[in-house]
Amino acid sequence: MPLIVQKYGGSSLATSDHIRRVAGTIAATKREGHQVVVVVSAMRGETDRLIALAAELNSDTPARELDALLATGEQASAALMAMALASLGLRARSYAGLQLPLRTDANHTRARIIDLPTGVLRRDLDQNIIPVVAGFQGVNGNGDITTLGRGGSDTTAVALAAALQADVCEIYTDVDGVYTADPNICPSARHLSKVTYEEMLEMSGLGAKVLQIRSVELAQKYRVPLLVKSSYGSDKCTWIVEEAESMESAVVSGITLDRGVAKLSVIHVPDRPGIAYQILAPLAEAQINVDMVIQNASIEGYTDFTFTLSKEDLPKARPLLDQVAEEIGAREIRADDSIAKVSAIGIGVKNHPGVAARMFKALADENINIQMISTSEIRISCIIESKYGELAVRVLHDAFDLQQR
Numbered sequence: 001m002p003l004i005v006q007k008y009g010g011s012s013l014a015t016s017d018h019i020r021r022v023a024g025t026i027a028a029t030k031r032e033g034h035q036v037v038v039v040v041s042a043m044r045g046e047t048d049r050l051i052a053l054a055a056e057l058n059s060d061t062p063a064r065e066l067d068a069l070l071a072t073g074e075q076a077s078a079a080l081m082a083m084a085l086a087s088l089g090l091r092a093r094s095y096a097g098l099q100l101p102l103r104t105d106a107n108h109t110r111a112r113i114i115d116l117p118t119g120v121l122r123r124d125l126d127q128n129i130i131p132v133v134a135g136f137q138g139v140n141g142n143g144d145i146t147t148l149g150r151g152g153s154d155t156t157a158v159a160l161a162a163a164l165q166a167d168v169c170e171i172y173t174d175v176d177g178v179y180t181a182d183p184n185i186c187p188s189a190r191h192l193s194k195v196t197y198e199e200m201l202e203m204s205g206l207g208a209k210v211l212q213i214r215s216v217e218l219a220q221k222y223r224v225p226l227l228v229k230s231s232y233g234s235d236k237c238t239w240i241v242e243e244a245e246s247m248e249s250a251v252v253s254g255i256t257l258d259r260g261v262a263k264l265s266v267i268h269v270p271d272r273p274g275i276a277y278q279i280l281a282p283l284a285e286a287q288i289n290v291d292m293v294i295q296n297a298s299i300e301g302y303t304d305f306t307f308t309l310s311k312e313d314l315p316k317a318r319p320l321l322d323q324v325a326e327e328i329g330a331r332e333i334r335a336d337d338s339i340a341k342v343s344a345i346g347i348g349v350k351n352h353p354g355v356a357a358r359m360f361k362a363l364a365d366e367n368i369n370i371q372m373i374s375t376s377e378i379r380i381s382c383i384i385e386s387k388y389g390e391l392a393v394r395v396l397h398d399a400f401d402l403q404q405r
């Protein structure tokens, strides 16, 4: 019997009516002759509500307690879903992460999964019971509750699908899949019926918020076919699969916009071996990720060193860099958080020369200045002034002929 893991996001679980409707979908899947394992997120807004509550009591919330608190959101959803299924005459049992147990490392609020035994779930499936697993959570080596980072229920679902060797992992969300651009920004954005894991990884990492990036990494690693579907009954959906299965022939499959970036420049640094290390090491120590890095050609022994990082990390990075500037004798530090990263993504970028030129020309035609450029095998990204972000998305969407046909 085919086994399906179905994950329902918070927007599909906003009220008891929503939960009842989802229970109906699960019942229908069972009737079609599938085995089903359900993974749920917290009800809509619940995680944010709990975070705000915690902040009212402690501005520096202890991570262990935050995880203990946040995990309750998913636990409530799981119990409620099991009740709703029972009221339809189906046998169902809810599970918190620690009941499986889904084991993670010790990193509170962004734990990684180490081990996921399936004994409990197999036993239920054999007895025709639907397991309903609380997403986003696990337990560390000390027996403490951990969480997997925002959006982590996606990762729970894919990890379960991999461990159970499910035929497919269906992610039910408030959109009906992946588009060539954010339809709120670009009205002519086109729905994509298939994208590759690689493309989705770039899209998740660059501001397309459909899936937690870690879940796509896991799906790729264990070759779990992922299906993104709307919980509001649209008949469209997007498959995330291996390259060979992808039928999209476009050079570029999508344009993304990331506003969550900031730029730091160290001006007039003596150009000598070890400078990049001296500048970036304190950031790495503070767990701050650096993305694009540019060092200018040096003039008379001096150079400028610029990099981007997440906007959230800017307040933490700035003082560290001020200190470094003093140590290495740099003239000044400049911070800029009014930037955005616009990217063109597609497996065709590998084999089609000229994609970059087309992108730069399209931006130039609109007088949008490119501040930094970076490329990967399947992506070209430009840093631009943030006020031109949406315009850039639309211009590039046209330049690569992505509009609806």
Ligand code: ASP
Pocket (backbone or CB within 6 Å): 009, 010, 041, 042, 047, 048, 073, 135, 136, 149, 150, 151, 152, 153, 154
């Ligand atoms: N409830 C958690 C969040 O809001 C996890 C999830 O929804 O996947 O981030």
Ligand code: MG
Pocket (backbone or CB within 6 Å): 009, 151, 154, 210, 211, 212
């Ligand atoms: Mg989500």
